[in-house]
Amino acid sequence: MIRLCLLAPVAGLLAFASPLAAQPRDRVLEAAALYADHVVVPNIVYLRSDGYESKLDVHRPRDVSKPRPTVIFIHGGGWVGGSKEGSMLAVLPYLAMGFAAVNVEYRMAANAPAPASIEDCRCALKWVIANAKQYGFDTSKIVVTGQSAGAHLALTTGMLTQAAGFDDRCPTPAGSGVAEDNPKVAAIVNWFGITDVWDVVQGANTRGYGVRWFAGVENKAEVARRASPMTYVRP
Template identity: 35%
Template sequence: MMMRASIGRRIVWLCLGAALVLPGSGRAQGPSPKVEAIEDLTYATIDGRELKLDLARPAGEGGPYPAIVAIHGGAWRAGDKADLRGLLAELAGLGYVAISPQYRFCPETTFPAQVHDVKAALRWLKGNAERFGVDPDRVGAVGFSAGGHLALMLGVTDEDDGLEGPVEDGQPGTRIQAVVNFFGPTDLAADDLPEISKPLVRDFIGGTAEEKPEETKAASPLTFVSEDDPPILTFQGTADPLVPPSQAIKLAEAMAEAGVDGRLELIIGAGHGWRDPELSRTKRMMVEFFDLHLKGEGEPPSYLRP
């Protein structure tokens, strides 16, 4: 992922190690003294299995703070919530409550289980708003690769789209106010998906687009873009070997047609992830985007200023 893909083991490493070179990623060496970090909180129990998340928040009794759900990548089949602990701590140091949930993997568990899981984590976060000092009306999501796809699904789907999963009476809704998508796929039925990505999508859906057209459509964020969606910022490398830039461009075009606010940032020559100086720049843009839409304070982001 930190270099363009070739054949064999490097392709697999690129796919499954997606979180390794992303903004704020990597396992934390220890939280800042001003940050409280809690690991392995159970947010749901499904078929006897506890699903857990990590959380970081500003230390003390302040708040309520805006919140961010950070979702790891790994082709819906691998990855670790712990890879984003550094990002959680950094966001908490900037005045956010941040969580990173685990979710069930394919091919053992196929779509829509992964969407159900991240929505359950979001409901848990809102349901525990008072406990952790969260403002449930100021929540965003960020994700990387497959996690970007899931973050988009949080942003563009509504409670009546049939993707909520099990919901108990009285649980909060899953509407959010901002999405940052790092090279997540948007159209899983696209005919220009690279050959290396087709079996990954097939395992996620449980069949090919020809075999399961309705499921593939329902698993594609592009299907649900509408005028009431939150602002979306997408980062996409133009040389991505797994997610072609056409995926991000389609999303941007659909957003423009529907009147959804946001931005597409194409990183020229970048693959499925990048290092500095683009790493620091995109990280700064992510924070500015969340500050604008979740805090509503300060000047417009640097990329909107002349």
């Protein structure tokens, strides 16, 4: 049952200088101290689709003698903005607790309309499972979380099954261990993510970002239904 519910040496932070510069000094120092015992593997391509490379960053302890519980973090931004770099510090509490972390970017409205972001995040989950041995992920202890639009995507990543039709673009390398159609997660943490997509696309609470995400989509109501976590809730 799904329960709903950080450097390399400081020089290694240069790739993330812009987001860190906006953070309080004590948070930056905290991150630097924590990452002395961690490794960051940035910008791993987990999916190529529609001419776009979707990437993720792996943050893992240097000690890989045992598999680690793993958090998949998905940034927010209304499916139209945001970045994994801007959300880097969100994974610090998990790393402090001994987790590995996977910080995910995905196709947003400017690159591809709905449901591309859902497809990407589902593929990121399958990538984590396929590469668990290499990076020391414990596939029995995967947590998916995010904020706002990222939380909506965390819900769809963890709740949907192959039958929802969003996994067709995911690569499944031979011997990857991703033979199962419906990979399981241990928990989903929803930080103010929506559960009814139609409500922000053309419903009572229509928002510009929802309209932009669905621009050019045919059968909007049906796609919104399939993209809504509440569609998949069962007793």
